Amino acid sequence: GAVVSQHPSWVICKSGTSVKIECRSLDFQATTMFWYRQFPKQSLMLMATSNEGSKATYEQGVEKDKFLINHASLTLSTLTVTSAHPEDSSFYICSATEGAGRRETQYFGPGTRLLVL
Amino acid sequence: GQQLNQSPQSMFIQEGEDVSMNCTSSSIFNTWLWYKQDPGEGPVLLIALYKAGELTSNGRLTAQFGITRKDSFLNISASIPSDVGIYFCAGQLTGAQKLVFGQGTRLTINP
Numbered sequence: 001g002a003v004v005s006q007h008p009s010w011v012i013c014k015s016g017t018s019v020k021i022e023c024r025s026l027d028f029q030a031t032t033m034f035w036y037r038q039f040p041k042q043s044l045m046l047m048a049t050s051n052e053g054s055k056a057t058y059e060q061g062v063e064k065d066k067f068l069i070n071h072a073s074l075t076l077s078t079l080t081v082t083s084a085h086p087e088d089s090s091f092y093i094c095s096a097t098e099g100a101g102r103r104e105t106q107y108f109g110p111g112t113r114l115l116v117l
Numbered sequence: 118g119q120q121l122n123q124s125p126q127s128m129f130i131q132e133g134e135d136v137s138m139n140c141t142s143s144s145i146f147n148t149w150l151w152y153k154q155d156p157g158e159g160p161v162l163l164i165a166l167y168k169a170g171e172l173t174s175n176g177r178l179t180a181q182f183g184i185t186r187k188d189s190f191l192n193i194s195a196s197i198p199s200d201v202g203i204y205f206c207a208g209q210l211t212g213a214q215k216l217v218f219g220q221g222t223r224l225t226i227n228p
Contacts, residue, residue: 006159032214043205043218044160093159097214103167104209105150106216108159 003027004096006109013084014117020080021112023094029074030096034106035067038091050077084116123206123219131227132196138222139190140206148209149182149189150216155202163204164191193224201226 003026013019023033031052036044048069049057056069066088068080077096081088091113095106123140130136140149148167152160164175166182166189173180180191189208193200206219 002162004159034215043220046215049214091157095159104148104214105162105165106207107162108152111157111159113157 004109010113025096033077121219127223136193141188146208147211
């Protein structure tokens with residue numbers, strides 16, 4: 001149980017285009033999903049917290065107009081990188097929360113590698 | 118912001134050896150989680166700890182939630198080649214949804 005998928009697993013795009021990444025909880029409903037970015041040999045950096053049916057909460061320094069997050073259902077959140085540029089190239093990972101209260105656990109997707117040319 | 122100090126940053130061991138890593142913080146955490154990440158993949162949950170003093174095992178892995186709620190350790194016994202990877206601790210503050218991550222421990226095993 002507690003499987004999270006991401007699609008696509010990797011994407012190459014031209015500078016200026018927009019890229020959408022999907023995150024799905026396959027066998028549970030997730031009220032809350034998170035989007036992270038990871039640079040080589042570094043820890044995960046939280047970008048935003050996505051709650052179903054409401055606007056995402058972005059971390060300081062993350063441009064909400066650049067990284068559009070939609071959490072339209074309890075099993076799907078999407079991250080759209082708008083007008084992507086080479087500096088947006090990175091490994092993007094989502095997670096979904098299962099459980100509630102003191103027994104919440106985050107399960108991660110397999111990640112999406114984005115390369116902007 | 119909140120930080121977790123994870124150590125060691127890297128470990129080079131022989132196959133069959135035991136491994137120990139830990140995370141400490143100046144803040145009190147409600148939950149401690151340990152993840153393993155292989156290259157090019159997302160972190161995989163190894164052990165979740167929800168109660169101070171809790172000691173939990175998952176096969177050759179054992180983790181404990183420190184009694185002060187400010188630290189946690191992960192032990193791996195009798196390491197094998199597939200244990201290679203980066204291990205992250207993560208803590209959840211009371212009332213917070215998001216996790217705070219350690220810097221990671223990179224484990225390398227010499228055959």
